[in-house]
Amino acid sequence: MFRSPGRPTPDSGVGVFAVRPEVSDTSDPAPRTSLRISGATARACVGVSRLGHYGGHHSISGGRDARHAVVLACPQPRLGRGLFRIARRVTAQTRDALAQQHRRVRSQTEALASPLHPEDQVVQSMPDVSPTKWHRAHTTWFFETFLLAPNVKEYEHFHESYTYLFNSYYEVVGARHPRPERGLLSRPTVTDIARYRAHVDDALTALIESCPDDEWPETSALIELGLHHEQQHQELLLMDIKHVLSCNPLEPAYAEGQCSSRVATPMAWVDVDGGSVEIGHDGEGFGFDNEFPRHVVHLDPYRIADRLVTAAEWIAFVDDDGYHRPDLWLADGWAAVQAHGWEAPLYWWNDDDWSVFTLAGRRAVDPAEPVGHVSHFEADAFARWRGERLPTEFEWEHAAAALHQRDDEQWQWTASAYLPYPRFQPAPGAVGEYNGKFMSGQMVLRGGAGITPAGHTRPTYRNFFPPGSRWMYGGVRLAGDA
Numbered sequence: 045m046f047r048s049p050g051r052p053t054p055d056s057g058v059g060v061f062a063v064r065p066e067v068s069d070t071s072d073p074a075p076r077t078s079l080r081i082s083g084a085t086a087r088a089c090v091g092v093s094r095l096g097h098y099g100g101h102h103s104i105s106g107g108r109d110a111r112h113a114v115v116l117a118c119p120q121p122r123l124g125r126g127l128f129r130i131a132r133r134v135t136a137q138t139r140d141a142l143a144q145q146h147r148r149v150r151s152q153t154e155a156l157a158s159p160l161h162p163e164d165q166v167v168q169s170m171p172d173v174s175p176t177k178w179h180r181a182h183t184t185w186f187f188e189t190f191l192l193a194p195n196v197k198e199y200e201h202f203h204e205s206y207t208y209l210f211n212s213y214y215e216v217v218g219a220r221h222p223r224p225e226r227g228l229l230s231r232p233t234v235t236d237i238a239r240y241r242a243h244v245d246d247a248l249t250a251l252i253e254s255c256p257d258d259e260w261p262e263t264s265a266l267i268e269l270g271l272h273h274e275q276q277h278q279e280l281l282l283m284d285i286k287h288v289l290s291c292n293p294l295e296p297a298y299a300e301g302q303c304s305s306r307v308a309t310p311m312a313w314v315d316v317d318g319g320s321v322e323i324g325h326d327g328e329g330f331g332f333d334n335e336f337p338r339h340v341v342h343l344d345p346y347r348i349a350d351r352l353v354t355a356a357e358w359i360a361f362v363d364d365d366g367y368h369r370p371d372l373w374l375a376d377g378w379a380a381v382q383a384h385g386w387e388a389p390l391y392w393w394n395d396d397d398w399s400v401f402t403l404a405g406r407r408a409v410d411p412a413e414p415v416g417h418v419s420h421f422e423a424d425a426f427a428r429w430r431g432e433r434l435p436t437e438f439e440w441e442h443a444a445a446a447l448h449q450r451d452d453e454q455w456q457w458t459a460s461a462y463l464p465y466p467r468f469q470p471a472p473g474a475v476g477e478y479n480g481k482f483m484s485g486q487m488v489l490r491g492g493a494g495i496t497p498a499g500h501t502r503p504t505y506r507n508f509f510p511p512g513s514r515w516m517y518g519g520v521r522l523a524g525d526a
């Protein structure tokens with residue numbers, strides 16, 4: 045559905061397009077293959093353990109009338125989910141509904157930042173990490189740059205330098221502050237950023253109330269896109285502050301947390317017949333362009349684990365010298381092990397017993413919890429050690445409805461490189477330089493994590509990171525040939 049004959053708005057870098065209906069759907073859908081579940085009861089996995097339950101499920105009304113697609117580039121180089129374009133069909137939301145959604149998402153970002161002191165919000169612990177203050181400002185810059193400045197005549201920028209400071213990667217917008225130096229920005233202060241957010245929120249509220257009816261479908265779609273973008277940064281904010289706090293010898297907790305002991309079920313397998321199956325977004329509701337177009341993929345029969353790999357299973361890998369056996373590792377993975385001295389997942393520490401740093405501070409590793417913060421290289425080596433493999437992203441998506449721990453614990457590394465789907469084409473114009481050009485050197489993760497805003501992901505959602513990345517919530521689901 046994403047491809048469009050339209051052209052982006054030159055100044056804003058945001059293109060609003062009319063969608064050609066003929067590219068919205070697969071015209072001759074292949075028969076869907078049935079799943080045979082063995083040893084487990086199929087169920088949809090509900091995010092019951094999400095940290096904080098951000099505001100409930102996201103409600104988007106897709107429709108076959110009044111269709112528009114909005115394409116937007118929000119760039120963060122070489123990082124999953126920071127660089128994206130968004131496409132969706134839109135039936136314009138009511139003003140009240142969008143105003144409510146706007147308040148909910150924006151206030152949730154502030155709630156996530158509220159446990160942090162100003163000093164916490166400035167630190168950048170590695171180039172991939174952005175300070176909390178920067179996330180709060182950049183998500184605001186997004187609305188100002190792509191919505192308010194180009195569409196509201198009387199809008200006044202909060203500060204002329206913010207376009208430079210809080211542009212992530214957007215070439216059309218112009219020069220920007222170097223990403224690795226975001227932690228040097230002691231000014232503007234946290235207080236300044238709070239005022240910046242209020243300034244933009246006031247303007248957005250006024251726009252929602254006063255937008256002419258004929259502009260509402262496109263305006264409301266852009267606002268909603270900005271809110272999805274902000275939800276992505278809510279997860280990034282938590283990933284990043286976890287890394288920041290972990291680098292402090294005091295190991296401060298982000299927030300109080302309760303850890304109830306778990307009981308792991310035996311790993312059961314979902315047997316799948318395979319065949320020709322449909323993969324990708326069906327065009328109803330919100331989706332990023334990398335989920336399109338829906339297309340047919342052939343799958344050989346396979347099996348996929350109904351739950352994630354546990355910490356106890358990972359400890360067995362460590363105890364069997366898994367990090368010291370080059371035969372288990374891809375060449376690049378083994379090089380990473382040597383270069384970084386990996387001996388266990390990120391945030392694990394072995395001092396008589398294994399402990400793990402969490403957003404609630406350091407605690408003992410729970411043997412039954414899903415392992416997280418492992419790279420694709422580690423996930424791949426573990427699977428090889430077990431005599432299994434990682435699922436392809438297509439196998440994962442096709443079996444998604446039968447999987448436990450699908451989107452509420454850890455994202456799951458797949459064996460699939462992040463590549464365009466057949467017939468995917470970058471948008472014309474400036475926004476075309478994004479997304480497609482980064483489909484190189486990264487691997488796809490599917491599912492969702494406990495820190496992902498509830499309702500933000502879906503079975504067709506494609507997250508992606510370089511294979512050596514470990515600071516995202518990345519876990520392991522095994523698969524095998526039937």
Ligand SMILES: [Fe+2]
Pocket residue numbers: 118119120126182212273277
């Ligand atoms: Fe962004």
